[in-house]
Amino acid sequence: MTEPLLCVRDLRVGFVTETGRVQAADGVSFDVAPGEVLAIVGESGSGKSVTAQTIIGLTRSPNSRIAGSVRLRGAELIDAGDDELRKVRGEQIGMVFQDPMTSFNPVYRVGRQIVEAVRAHRRDIGNSEAREIAVEMLDSVGIPDPAQRIDDYPHEFSGGMRQRAMIAMALALEPELLIADEPTTALDVTVQAQILALLERLNRERGLATILITHDLGVVAEVADRVLVMYAGRVVEQGTLDEIFYDPQHPxxxxxxxxxxxxxxxxxxxxxxxxxxxxxxxxxxxxxxxxxxxxxxxxxxxxxxxxxxxxxxxxxxxxxxxxxxxxxxxxxxxxxxxxxxxxx
Amino acid sequence: MSVDGPKSDDIGDIQTHRPELLLEVADLVKHFPVKRGLVFDREVDQVRAVDGVSFSVARGETLGLVGESGSGKSTLARTVLQLLEPSSGSVRFEGREIAGLSRRAMRPLRREMQMVFQDPYASLNPRKRVGQIVGEPLLLQGVARGAALRREVQELLARVGLAAEHYDRFPHEFSGGQRQRIGIARAIALRPKLIVADEPVSALDVSIRAQIVNLLADLQEELELTYIFVAHDIGIVRHVSDRIAVMHEGKIVEEGPADQVCDQPRDAYTKQLLAAVPIPDPREARSRRRAVRPS
Incomplete structure (x- = not known):
């Protein structure tokens, strides 16, 4: 295996609630190598989304208790400052969520949102250059007529196009790692097949590492290299795709x-x-x-x-x-x- | 059955209508107007959600209705049940035309046809106790009240795998799978003949889906139910259905025995749909990818 890009060790995420403490993720450890697709499989409450969100600091709150280590190319993210983490998000780690309806701001044009994301990180890039990047990205994820469609509002895109545009935005700054949380669950199967083919192409062509969070073992079989099975906040089994499907060890x-x-x-x-x-x-x-x-x-x-x-x-x-x-x-x-x- | 209303033309129907068919739908159309204008709405276009659909369902069988979002499958299901008024076409239930019946004329027929919804979080009133939710159809139709109602509801709860003590609980105290069981108990309360289930398992966790699918199969056998099972997941649809109808852009593009539709699809869209379904087997998936992309 190549040098890991991301190293997660003994990650623990707890939340203090009115009725007591909930341990949402308990001792999760894994590595992700460049170009690798790691699938995290589990049901609701398994801790798969909390684990992914904690990697980029989205679970930080007065009520959360986070311990363990998350290192990206050796740099610790668990205790990184908010500014530092904001730089990591977008530039080094892109994120795509399940619901493409709510991931875009409905009152701004799609292109403007991508341009804004690019310029927030890269002050040296001007508006027109950022716009060119946005068109290029929309084109690379298969949006037809990107130079025209860039001025559409999110509601003018279909669900599949919105999810592609979301991926385009997540990849605009050429991150090394993409975290995709149920990226195709809200989509039709024909659109899902296109998104999965797109992710696979990005892995192959750009060496993009991906953490794919899903409950769908069919999707896992199509794209994953390695699999983590989570249950009730813990990893219960992990192995290569073929080990998990053909020699599974956990009931x-x-x-x-x-x-x-x-x-x-x-x-x-x-x-x-x-x-x-x-x-x-x-x-x-x-x-x-x-x-x-x-x-x-x-x-x-x-x-x-x-x-x-x-x-x-x-x-x-x-x-x-x-x-x-x-x-x-x-x-x-x-x-x-x-x-x-x-x-x- | 307690259907009232004119009986005179029923006699003619009984002779021409094949007795094994519970439901016959012919040329059913549901168009929604697209309106523009600030003060005076003008109808500028129509959305042809259901565009001339014909099919029939035999007593005791399951018809799977599969399609992607926007295919019109949910609109079709609701139009068949007269929850939406059809634009034109015919829906015959036990040989009797129900398309265009008034709400009042439909009311006794509502006992015969019930619906199970997708989202068990949205389809149960959060302010009502489980016993009230499941017992409401019985109360409204005047079937039972008081202690008899309570007994009846507790029997229903047991039948769907819940416990009698769940009677006084609220929906939020239950998991998704248990809530779907409550929705099913409510649907079978009046001993309907036809149940339309619209994506009944797609909001549930993977390990719970099989439980609900098996429960629906058990109930079908025990209560001699006829199902229309609406879903986008063709794998689940194939498992539960005797026949499958594939919907695309408001029309049924292919219909036939479940295995035949999945194993030897004839329609181009059906083929495309089947090819897009991920196969949960890495080796199969790899060989299929190689077949699709020879590079």
Whole structure:
């Protein structure tokens, strides 16, 4: 692996609420190399968005408690000043959010917002030059007629175009890292395919590193190099794309893989499901947080397993489950496929 | 069934109408006017949200209605249920024409057809207790009241996988999946024949979706329900549907048995839609990418 661009170590994000403290992310560690796509997969409350937002300081508030380390090319961001962080955002790290409707200011033209973003960071660039950059960026993300469309208002763009324009704005200052939080969730599948192809091209051509936050394992399979699976604020499994899909070690990952509907295979009579619901972060079970929903629970589970390498042949494939790897390979076989348990 | 109104022309219908069909929709059109002008609105154009759609649904089957945003699938669902007034066309429910019926004439028929909505956070009144929400249709239609109503509602809650003690709770105390169960309990309260589910799982977490899909399948069997399942996710639609209709720009571009539509699509748009669905299998995804982009 090349020298990591981003190094996250033991990141902890807690929030003080009226009813007590909530640990939204607990001990999250990972690296992102240049040109690499890291997918963070999880459901609501898993801590995936909080982790991403904390990297660029968006969770800083009087009620948040942040600890750990986030280093970008060796520079610590966790305790960086607001001015310094503002420079990092945009210039080194771009961010794209889920909802392209609310990410633009509706009363300003699209182009002006990109120009403003560029000039906020680069005082040496004049208005007309910034406008040229904006046109160029819109063109590179596939907006037709960029020189004309740059003067449109956000509502004159379709959802897919708005998300492209959002990516254009995030990339206008040529950051090295893009954080994309559910960038295609609000889009139609045909538009999603175009956005994913665009992200893939940017990775290949510009060596852009990407942290892709999503709940959709189909999207992960299409674009990710490595995968982090989060549950209840913790990483429960991490590995390469193929390790996660073809040799998954954590029962939660089995459940996610097993409950997918596939159009390229015969459909099962009933969809395999994960019973119960994700736990409330305010009343986590003792030990493994997935324990109440896991059919393979046994007497070691009340003790929290560490995120460790348990496979001799794959030292970078980590998981938090006490079961023996041999046992896991047997248990996860459900009706000839990977799954948590046979559908009831 | 307690449908009142003129019975005279029903007799003619029964002879010509295939008895296994619960719903027949023919040439259904819903146009919305586009108006301009400050004081006097002029109709300058029309949005053809549903533009001449015909399909039928047999008793006990699930018709999947799939399409992207703006395809008109939700408008079609609402127009079929007469929640929107059709511009023209025919909707026959058990052989009886319901398009253009007055609200009053529709009221007894409302028991027969119910809807499950996408957003379980927006579709439940936050000020009402779960028992009131689920029991309201029973109360309004005069089916039950008092202790009998409470009993009935508790049975409904049990049927959708909730507990009797949830009766006095408020919607905000529930997770998304549980709220969707409440919405389903409300929809089945009057023992309808037809349920239109508009994106019933797309707002839910991945691990919860399968639970709701399986619940809907169980209820279909127990209560002999007929479903129209509206969604943009063709994977889910294929799983739940006997037949699939693909909507694009207000029209049904392809309709047929679920496996046939997904495995051997004929229409160009259906093919495009299927090709865009991500395959959750890295090796398959890689080989498909190579096939699409030979470089």
């Amino acid at each position: 939660y990952t089995w459940g996610l893989l097993g409950s997918l509907t596939r159009i390229d295979r015969d459909r099962p009579e009933r969809l395999p499901q994960i019973s119960g619901a994700p736990p409330s972060l305010q009343s986590l079970p003792q030990g493994c947080p997935f324990r109440p929903r896991c059919p393979h629970e046994f007497d070691r589970c009340p003790e929290l397993p560490g995120l460790d390498a348990r496979l001799a042949e794959a030292p970078a494939h980590l998981d938090r489950c006490w079961l023996e790897p041999e046992e896991k390979r047997e248990l996860r076989q459900v009706e000839g496929q990977i799954g948590l348990e046979a559908p009831k």
